[in-house]
Amino acid sequence: MIGYYVHHHGSGHLHRARSVASAWPGEVTGLSTLPRPKGWTGDWVHLDDDAPADGHHDVTAGGHLHWAPVGHPGLSSRMARIASWLEAARPSLLVSDHSVEITLLARLHGVPVVAVVLPGDRSDPAHLLGYGVCEALVAMWPATARVRTGLPPDLLARLRCVGGLSRFAPTEPRPRRTEEAHVAVLWGRGGDGPPEHELTAARSRTPGWTWTVLGGDQWVEDPFAALLSADVVLTHGGQNAVAETAAARRPAIVLPQARPFDEQHAMGRALDDDRWPVIVCRSLPEDGWSTLLERARRLDGHRWQGWCDGHAADRFVAVLQEAGGA
Template sequence: MIGYYVHHHGLGHRNRATQIARELTVAVTGFSTLDRPADWPGEWVQLPPDVTEHPSDPTASGVLHWAPLGHPGHRERMGIMAQWLCHDLDLMVTDTSAEVTLLARLMGVPTVVMAMRGDRTDRTHRAAYDAATALIAPWSRETAETYWPEDWNRKTTFTGAISRFDVPTAAARGTGPAGVGPAVTSSEGAGSAVEGENTVLVLWGRGGTAVGEDDLAAARAATPGWTWTVRTPDNPSPDLWRELHEATVVVSHGGNNAVAELSAARAHAVVVAQPRPHDEQTATVAALDRAGICVGLPEWPAPERWPGLLDRALLLGGDRWRTWRHGDGAHRAARAMEAVLRGDAP
């Protein structure tokens, strides 16, 4: 059986884990503080929270990322997973936690780490990535991180982007939500539903943001020929797949799953990094911009820049997203995990 640890920050980790789990042909059990997804295909163990405003030595003097001393929730959650690792799990996938990765490895269970963008050369990440049996990178080899040591690259499967809008394989069809569509077949990517109307769709997540209503209002005022629509977890789209295609340009944060959805729709996009640990989103938008896939920005731009940015975005997107995604990222990830389960590590 495969165990799958899902981090609770934002919703992207859970969405990605669900897409991959639905492609697995073996039993999978999820572990997370988050609620079980409606379309999760196996058992789900909801873990007690381990957050606290006043942690005691949470990093173990810099050795770990989060292991607060004396916290009953932290001790209980690690104990629950240890029991499963002791008796039931043959492989542990982490998306993402260095501590859970190391726990599994210390108990002699092979581990697969879902890699993340940004600078992962800190002591804790290096220990987790070094100890992992295999790594899975949800981006293409062509856009790989240049600083990675070769021993990480050797054990990595580069799946390309993993989107909830990817068409599932035959094994996974019928197990997920209805209405998610195939990737766009037109080379033009997204475009306005009304001829002559210029529209901006803003997608903003729940994981923390440095952009407020005043920033959006200033961008609107600077682009009088454009109509802006803002979607957030508190104001979700009634049909995101449709809105992605109807928008002339999509403006999004640089979270991995948001970018994956842009790639599935082959949108003309402006992707703006939000502050994240280890500069994760900064690294993502830099890779996108460097590859000429879309407009990638390290921070929210001044209002007067928006007309030019939207015009530049119209020249990008479409087929350029093929550099970022293969269309079957979840399937590739699942096959890589099952290879490790069989002992065929990269």
């Protein structure tokens, strides 16, 4: 049996966990502040929240950790809960997606850890410490993608790039339609989406295009049907949004958002490459929407094959088995 720590911010970490758990041949216990997801077949350890930090000082332990607010009862109880589970369950391995503190806690219990690496500058002391104690590191992009991590050579040697991991099986792109075109705005629930007034202005400047917003107040559990029907997807630079756009084989306009460690901007720089059917924008344009959408519409969605081929979860499982999870 293995454990899988699921970070609670947004929905991408949970989507990854569910995909890997479905591909894993044995039992997977989830550990998270999030409630047990529908369809999860293994055990689920629900953790107390350790936020906010109001009234608690030194949340980074002098820059050596990411989140360890002094005197926070939620932090104390969640760590005690995980420690109790580690002692009782004796997992063969823990997946950390991702918390440096929980990575260290598991390793100090003698449990091997495989951690998920996100894009961006991960060269700070806390990341280097957490990744340094892991048996292996997994990244959800193809090895051919030029994604910046800031990791030194010894840690890059442990990094296994499994490709874009989507909940949905990749599909062949449908033929281009001649009737009214459709743009899907794919935004998660973990961050701010495009301002409504900017989307309204874009709609008014794009006659012949239908707009569907998926995210924020209009978030939906399963966006894939809307992605498949889109001629262009407008999305942020999160890994799951990119992977699901890639699985739908739809050309994309990617608008990276500000995130810690420059995460989405690092993804945007990697996607700004002729190999991928993407136009990367720093901000939403005030004018020229019709031209931008038509440019994106002409990109070949088949080119996403190199990013997301539908086998990322199986490769992830292979890494876990090699690391001792079997």
